[in-house]
Amino acid sequence: MLDILITGEYVITMTGEGLGIIENGAVGVKGNGIEVVGRAGEIKSKYRAHRVMDAPGQVIMPGLIDAHIHTGINILRGLSQDVDNWMQEGLWPFASCLQEEGMVKGSLVNIIEGVKAGTTTFCDYTSPMQAIVKNHVQVGSRARVTDVINELSPRIRELEVGELYPFDPAVGQEKLENNITLLEEWHERERGRITCTLGPQGPDMLSKELLLEVRELAERYSTSIHMHVAQGDREINQMEKRYNQRSIPFLDELGYLNEKLMAVHLTEATAAETHLLAERGASMILCSGSIAIIDGIVPPLREFLQVSSRAGLGSDQTPGNNCSNMFNEMKLTALLNKCRARDPQIMPAWQVMRLATIEGARAIGLGNEIGSLQPGKKADIIILNLNTPAFCPHIKKPFRNIVPNLVYSARGDEVDTVIIDGQVVMEGRKLLTVDEGKAIREAQEEGEILEDRCQKAGIHTPLVDMMEQDRL
Amino acid sequence: MLDILITGEYVITMTGEGLGIIENGAVGVKGNGIEVVGRAGEIKSKYRAHRVMDAPGQVIMPGLIDAHIHTGINILRGLSQDVDNWMQEGLWPFASCLQEEGMVKGSLVNIIEGVKAGTTTFCDYTSPMQAIVKNHVQVGSRARVTDVINELSPRIRELEVGELYPFDPAVGQEKLENNITLLEEWHERERGRITCTLGPQGPDMLSKELLLEVRELAERYSTSIHMHVAQGDREINQMEKRYNQRSIPFLDELGYLNEKLMAVHLTEATAAETHLLAERGASMILCSGSIAIIDGIVPPLREFLQVSSRAGLGSDQTPGNNCSNMFNEMKLTALLNKCRARDPQIMPAWQVMRLATIEGARAIGLGNEIGSLQPGKKADIIILNLNTPAFCPHIKKPFRNIVPNLVYSARGDEVDTVIIDGQVVMEGRKLLTVDEGKAIREAQEEGEILEDRCQKAGIHTPLVDMMEQDRL
Structure with missing residues (x-):
């Protein structure tokens, strides 16, 4: 007896080397796992189910994987695009105005946004994660979370662009302990839906000693290291000033380049560095939208894929x-x-879809659990309603247009139903686990508190000038 | 007495040199025009209206302008991305399978898709336009339409990539006459909502004599010439083979570079050619999504904007x-x-939004009619509901985040209400002028007829192989 039996016009399984599409297919769910996948007629004749979801004209596919997201800074949405030196001149001026309550309420809305667009797994990288992780518990999302480990003195915000960051070992120890506590308290909780990783912020943001300590902890906890690597000329500049070495050779010497490393961005990685990282078995997490907006750069995905397929996509921030x-x-x-x-011809639709599903799952260390629809994997499934103008017409012969349209035409609001770990989290675009309206209202209230704090602190970024010029 | 009074949290007027935002603003509509724009309190105290639309937490802005679209080939949606030599190897193989009925039914769905995402004006470039224009009449969209004029012999589809296109003057005359008939029958119909332009397909696709004839007709009818220019290495290659000259200097000699010309794509235009075209007063229509997908190229918008602001955006096909x-x-x-x-810092949100509204209006020759919310202009207005996760929180101080989020976060489904030429065409996301479900069903039926015709014709494109490899 299945718990849920879903049938649809297309089941995109993401098994094999391509897409593994089954037309008129079905997926059977039992508990939090996938029991069976195949032709609808066959499965319907063999199995009974407590609940049947018939989805004619719809697509059933694996939930999408957001392999890098900072949900905690969602309260700052839209406050630092179109500027140079994004982190230092766009983002950091707001740091002193952030409060935990606002970060947590903002995070919840960010997770809701993702789930409503088909994301079922979030690699969430934010402090204070011990508070934020509860949002994932509440929503029902799968989360691979980490706290932020750095050793940066609070004085960093007073520096000019390009000055060497001062380290403060006391800061480093406190943050490391937060991450360890997170691991101790949350790793593999909620039937394994929540897992924890280690989060050194970047090779330039903590000392070599602390980096080595983190590496040992990753062995001890058998988990991944989720880390920004070569994330901008800013980082490379720091590394060269401090060590006279670029990020990736430095990390190689430290024994960081292996299958435990989720290397995020690689914005400034050379082709040779990217190849080295891929050869060593580390994965690449690409944040296309974010890096295009904040840096105007397309990171070396193509070079990475020449060596390895273990790459995933992230929405970042x-x-x-x-x-x-x-x-x-x-x-x-x-x-x-x-x-x-x-x-x-580069990055055709099928290949991009693999990055957001099966390859992304492998890249974050969950390749055996999620990323494709096959028996034995977790039931992270989305159902899309394609009965919309932007998908019309559906063509099947001489070839299908469904996957190109999913990649190039879908907006996310086609996602009708979201199942995570066997639980129906959204149906008919209505979230069943949290009150979306309340979450938005509460985050908006926190946004208004933030406005007041910014006003009082006299925040100034290049966008203040843009506002004065009638450009915001 | 106003016909419609709309109030909202933000009115983005697009007047002046920037955005012209009015917080807690209002727009009054009378007949098909805008009567008044200002602060809500003031306008409410001065005017009465047959109908009031209070839109708290919402944005009121000019309808968007799709400055280049071929709605007639929507029936081929998703059938030729990710290939090299897009036109010749991806698209043309389907030409023999296209039927007028499918093109017209597909076009209707494409127009609905645009309107539901906030497009109020379509520069629609397709044959058979005399049939397709009726879709715009029915939907209520503003349309600046043209038929396609070329002189290409039907033998063109048998050529190898790179062979010189054979011209057939009889074809040219027939197509020219179609465009003239369109102008005679449709120009400035529907209270001026429908206007017609001349549509030479590209400098490589008709003879110099026919191009000159078209130029004279543009004078006679006081209308624009809507034309692909430097749309790919394919075109430049044809021009060099036929005339030993590149497209833009050639058009300059023919007297084409002036304010009547809407030059679409400029994919292969050099910086100097782009500057020349801009200096002569011609406009640039940029189709970012299309050209990225079919060519992997970003056309020289930045170079164009160094000289002129008369640029618009188009979704193409x-x-x-x-x-x-x-x-x-x-x-x-x-x-x-x-x-x-x-x-x-290049192309910040405010500047991109100008391209899709006021500058786009100027670029297509309708700068006095549409593109901004101000008294005397046509009432082409969209209302967006931003009470969604992807817009949370709204921040106003120390600067607004609303326009960056409209550009970088909106998907189009935030558009709640669409008013075109004073008529409410969509409300609460429901189209009032056409039956959306029926339009989709009918286009889908035509899609299935197309499938059969393709099967019978034995269509082969690189995507057939991709399908066999489990990649479609």
Whole structure:
């Protein structure tokens, strides 16, 4: 007896080397796992189910994986795009105005945004994660979370662009302990739906000693290291000033380049560095929208894929992306990489869809659990209603247009139903686990508190001038 | 007495040099025009209205302008992305399978798609336009339409890539006459909502004599010439083979470079050619999504804007874009141009929004009619509901985040209400002028007829192989 039996016009399983599409297919769910996948007629004749979801004209596919997101700074959505030196001049001026309550309420809305656009797994990288992780518990999302470990003195915010960051070992120890506590308290909770990783912020943001300590902890806890690597000329500049070495060779010497490392961004990685990282078994997490907006750069995905397929996509952050929508990331990944290579054949739809599903799952260390629809995997499933103008017509012969339209035409609001770990989290676009309206109202209230704190603190970024020029 | 009075949290007027935002603003509509724009309190105290639309927490802004779209080939949606030599190897193989009925039914769905994402004006470039224009009449969209004029012999589809196109003057005369008939029958119909332009397909696709004839007709009818210019290396190659000259100097000699010309794409235009075209007063229509997908190229918008601001955005076509959504085009225009320049400050949100509204209006020759909310202009207005996760929180101090989020986070489904020429065409996301479900069903039926015709014709494109490899 199945718990849920879903049938649809297309089941995109993401098994095999391509898409593994079954037309008129079905997926059977039992508990939090997938029991059976196949032709609808066959499965219907063999299985009974407590609940049947018949989805004619619809698509059933694995939930999407947002392999890098900072939900805690969603309260700053739209406050630092279109500027140079994004982190230091766009984002950091707001740091002193952030409060835990606002970060947590903002995070909840960010998670809701993602789930409503088909994201079922979030690699969430924010402090204070011990508070934020409860949002994932509440929503029902799968989360692979980490706290932020750095050793940066609070004085960092007074520096000019380009000055060497001062380290404060006391800060480092406190943050490391937060991350350890997170691991101790949350790793593999909620039937394994919540897992924890270690989060050194970047090779430039903590000492070599602390980096080595983190590496040992990753062994002890058998988990991943989720880390920004070569995330901008800012980082490379710090590394060269401090160690006279670039990020990736430095991390190689430290024994960081292996299958435990989720290397985020690689914005400034050279082709050779990218190849080295891929050869060592580390994964690449690409944040196409974010890096295009905040840096104007397309990172070396193509070079990475020449060596390894363990790459995933992330929406990063909303102060400068400004949304968390994996359909958006898929489309941008295809287009930006075509333009970087000046070749329309680069990153075709099927390959991009693999990054957001099965390859992304492998890249974050959950390849055996999620990312494809096959018996034995967790039941993280989305159902899309494609009975919309933007998907019309559906064509099947001489070839299907459904996957290109999912990558290039979908907006995310086609997602009708979201099942995570066997639980129906959204149905008919209505979230069943949390009150969306209340979450938005409460985050909006926190936004207004933030406004007041910014006013009092006299925040000034280049966008203040833009506002005065009638441009915001 | 106003016909409609709309109030909202933000009125983005697009007047002046920036955004012209009025907080807690109002727009009054009388007949098909805008009567008054200002602070809500003031206008409410001075005017009465037959109908009041109070839109708390919402945005009121000019309808978006899709400055280049081929709605007639929407029936081929998703059938030719990710291939090289898009036109010849991806698109043309389907030409023999197209039927008027399918083109017209598909076009209707494409127009509905655009309107539902906030597009109120379509520069629609397709044959058979005399049939397709009736879709715009029915939907209530503003349309600036043209038929396609070329002189290409039907033998063109048998050529190898790179062979010189054979011209057939009889074809040219027939197509020219179609365009003239369109002008005679439709120009300035429906209270001026429908206007017609002349549509030479490209400098490589008709003879010099016919181009000169078209130029004279544009004078006689006081209308624009809507034309692909430097749309790919394919075109430049044809021009060099036929005339030993590149497209833009050739058109300059023919007297084409002036304020009547809407030059679409400029994919292969050099900086100097782009500057020349801009200096002569011609406008640039940029199709960011389409050209990224089908060519892997970011056209020289930045170079154009160094000389002139008369640029607009277009969604082009769905066989290889694969959607018609101006929010998508705004975001892509910003990101692709930032990456082309490797500078995150290039094409900030406010400037991109101007391209989709006021500058786009000027670029298509309707700058006095549409593109901004101000008394005397036509009432083409959209109302967006921003009470969604992707817009949370709204921040106003120390600067507003609303326009960046409209450009970088909106998907198009935030558009709640669409008013075109004073008529409420959509409300609460429901179209009032056409039956959306029926339009989709009928286009889907035509899609299935197309499938059969393709099967019978034995259509082969590179995507057939991709399908066999489990990649479609």
